[in-house]
Structure formats: structure tokens, C-alpha cells
Amino acid sequence: MSTVKGDGVSLGVESFGPEDAPLVLLAGGTTTLSWPDALCERLAADGRRVVRDDLRDSGESTTADPEAPAYTLRDLAGDAAALVHALGGGPAHLAGIGVGGMVAQGAALDHPEAFSALTLAGTCAVAPGPVDDDRPDHDHDHDHDHDPARMGRLFAHPMPDWTDRSAVAGFAAAGAEIVGDDPDAARATAGRVWDRTPGTAPPVQLANQLGMVFSALDRAPRRRERLPEVSLPTLVVHGRRDTFFPVGNGEAIAREIPGARLLVLEDALTAIPEPAAGEVAGAMLALGPSRS
Numbered sequence: 001m002s003t004v005k006g007d008g009v010s011l012g013v014e015s016f017g018p019e020d021a022p023l024v025l026l027a028g029g030t031t032t033l034s035w036p037d038a039l040c041e042r043l044a045a046d047g048r049r050v051v052r053d054d055l056r057d058s059g060e061s062t063t064a065d066p067e068a069p070a071y072t073l074r075d076l077a078g079d080a081a082a083l084v085h086a087l088g089g090g091p092a093h094l095a096g097i098g099v100g101g102m103v104a105q106g107a108a109l110d111h112p113e114a115f116s117a118l119t120l121a122g123t124c125a126v127a128p129g130p131v132d133d134d135r136p137d138h139d140h141d142h143d144h145d146h147d148p149a150r151m152g153r154l155f156a157h158p159m160p161d162w163t164d165r166s167a168v169a170g171f172a173a174a175g176a177e178i179v180g181d182d183p184d185a186a187r188a189t190a191g192r193v194w195d196r197t198p199g200t201a202p203p204v205q206l207a208n209q210l211g212m213v214f215s216a217l218d219r220a221p222r223r224r225e226r227l228p229e230v231s232l233p234t235l236v237v238h239g240r241r242d243t244f245f246p247v248g249n250g251e252a253i254a255r256e257i258p259g260a261r262l263l264v265l266e267d268a269l270t271a272i273p274e275p276a277a278g279e280v281a282g283a284m285l286a287l288g289p290s291r292s
Contacts, residue, residue, distance in 0.1 A: 001032075001060055001196075004053075006082035007075075012060020012196075013053045013083070017044030022116075023089040024284070026052035027080055027107075029098030029123075030211040031059040033193055038277035046285055051087060055079075055100065057207045059196050066207035072218040077106035081114040093287065095119035097272070098245075099211050105223055105253075108230050117287040118230065118257075121237040121280075122270060124249040125224045125256060132224070132252075162205040165194045172209065179243050181269045227256035233287040234260040237280055239268030 003010040014032050024043055026035045032052040040050045054061040055076060057069060064070060080103060084090040094115045096104025101123025108118050125132075157175055160167035172190030173183035190209060197208040206212035234257045238250030247264060254262035263283050265276050272280055 003060055004083060004086045006086050007078060009056060009062040009079065010060075011053050011056075011062070011079060011083060013051050013087075014040075016040045016050040017048050019049055020089070021047050021049040023084065023087060023092040024048045024050045025080060025083060025087075025092045025094050026050065027094065027096040027100035027103050028053055028055050028058065029096065029100035030055045030057075030213070031193055031196065031208055033059075033189055033196075034097050034100065034271070035095075036272055036274050036277055038274045039272060039281055042277050042281040043284065046281065048093075048285075049089060051083070053080075053083060054196075055103065057204070057213050058211075059193075059208065063198050063204060063207075066203040066213040067216060069213055069217050072220070073102060073106055074110065074221075076103045077110050080104065080107040081111035084114045090114055091116040093117040093119065093284065095121065095284065096123060097121040098123055098270075099214050102214075102219075105227065105230075108232055109223060109226050112231060115232055117284075118232040118234045119237065119284050119287070120234065120250075120253055121272060122239060122242060122245055122250075123253070124245045125227060125252045159202070162202050163200040165191060168194050168205065168209065179269060180241065181271070182273070185274070224256065227253065228258060230257045235263060235283050235287055236260050237263045237265065237272065237283070239270065239272075240264050240266045241269045244270050 001012060001014050004013050028034050031054050035052045043050045057063050057066045080094060084092045092115055094104050094107060101120045104120060108115055160171040169187045169191045173187040176183045176186035193208050197205055236250045236254040238247050240247055254260040268276060
């Protein structure tokens with residue numbers, strides 16, 4: 001891990017692969033650990049310089065006040081472009097996962113010169129807010145059986161003692177079990193995130209573990225209507241069984257962005273599972289740029 005300064009903030013980054021290789025920037029959702037190690041390693045093995053970063057108020061990046069962030073979604077998009085400039089080797093293949101996918105959409109629209117390709121994983125076409133008629137909300141996926149109360153149980157799950165690493169890891173595992181994800185993997189990742197979180201204050205832990213800073217973030221302007229302007233080669237990756245952002249969200253993005261390829265991971269939920277890393281890496285590499 002290291003930090004890179006840009007636009008008055010420090011951003012935590014972790015790098016894989018040779019520094020002179022084509023750059024792939026993985027925007028955290030919200031921390032670097034949103035992206036599986038196996039995917040980073042596979043991309044690096046195929047001749048890419050892979051950099052995954054922490055968004056503001058998470059991980060090694062600048063932490064200010066997650067309850068009242070003094071920045072917007074547009075500022076986070078600017079951070080991605082600034083990182084490419086600071087790291088060198090651009091334009092970069094930009095990828096965003098979860099809320100990081102919202103950041104990546106904005107970055108591709110506001111700073112297209114900084115990027116050569118775009119991957120959007122497990123995200124939606126608009127930031128949290130009113131649900132468009134054609135975009136399914138949490139746990140409303142007509143393609144699979146679901147329990148309508150499942151997301152309610154997830155959100156009602158009691159918060160842990162944020163000073164207790166094992167309690168936080170157990171909280172993540174229990175949440176994964178509710179939605180049908182791998183509790184052991186969730187426990188391990190939550191523990192790693194806890195180790196990198198700069199403090200045990202609930203707002204800071206929520207920003208790192210759950211990305212709750214986005215509930216307080218100014219997300220204007222709305223960008224969905226501008227997605228047809230995206231001119232980058234684009235891959236949309238989504239889990240068929242995702243209950244937080246049902247697969248219809250990925251389908252909507254793929255319809256909006258000209259020429260976008262949709263890759264649906266049939267057995268995946270809210271994250272790219274380790275077994276799918278090779279398939280996702282291959283699809284990303286197919287977008288370019290060519291290995292140097």
C-alpha cells in the first residue's frame with residue numbers, strides 16, 4: 001500500500017504488476033478490498049499495471065467527516081482522473097464496483113481523455129435515489145426466486161461493537177448469510193477492512209465496511225441520461241443473484257452505453273467471486289489496450 005496526493009487529498013492505493021505496463025485503475029467500492037485479489041493478480045499476470053484505490057473517507061485515503069462529507073460524487077470522479085495523471089501511464093482502463101461504479105460512470109463522462117476503457121461491476125445507472133420504472137430496486141429481481149423480506153432483515157441486523165474486530169467480522173458474515181453470499185469470505189474481507197480502517201468511530205467504520213458515506217453525499221447532477229455519451233469500450237459485469245442491485249440494473253447500463261458488453265455471472269451475488277476472477281479478467285482484457 002502507498003498513498004498518492006491529488007487535488008488536495010491523499011488516496012490510498014495498492015499496485016500489482018510492472019510499472020511500465022498499461023494501467024488498469026480499480027475504483028474501490030469503497031475500499032481497495034472490494035476488488036478480489038485474484039482478479040488483480042490475473043490482470044497483472046497478463047501484463048497490466050493494476051492499481052486499486054480507497055475512496056475518500058475509507059482505508060488509507062483522507063478521512064474527514066463521513067457523516068457530512070465536504071465533497072460530491074463529481075469530486076470522487078475527479079479523484080479517479082487525478083490518480084491516472086499522478087500515476088502516469090494513462091489513459092487507463094477504469095473499473096468501478098458497487099458505489100465505485102457510480103464514480104466510474106461520472107469519471108468516464110467528465111474526464112474521458114483520462115481513460116481508454118470502462119468496466120462497471122455490480123452497480124446501477126443512477127446514484128441512490130428514486131427508482132426508475134425500468135430499474136429494479138433492492139431484492140426485486142424477476143429472474144429468480146427471492147424473499148421480499150430479505151433486505152429488510154439485512155438492514156434491521158443490529159450493528160456490532162465497532163471496537164471489536166471479531167464482532168465486525170461476524171456482522172459481515174451474518175449479513176452475507178442473509179443474502180445468500182459466502183459468509184466465510186465476507187468475514188475474512190471485513191477483518192481485512194477493519195485492520196485498514198483508521199479508527200473505530202461508527203461513522204468511519206460505516207464508511208469503510210458499508211459505504212454509508214454515500215447516503216450523505218451530494219450526488220447531483222443525475223447522470224443516467226448522459227450514459228449514451230460514453231464513448232469508451234465498456235464492459236458491464238453483474239451477478240445474476242445480486243439482491244442489492246438486481247441484475248436489471250446492469251442490463252439497464254448495458255442498454256444505455258453504446259456497444260457495451262454485458263457479462264452476467266450466473267452464480268454471483270453482490271461481489272465478483274474469486275472463482276469468476278479469470279472470466280472477468282479475460283473480458284476486461286478483451287477491451288484493450290494491448291499488452292506492451
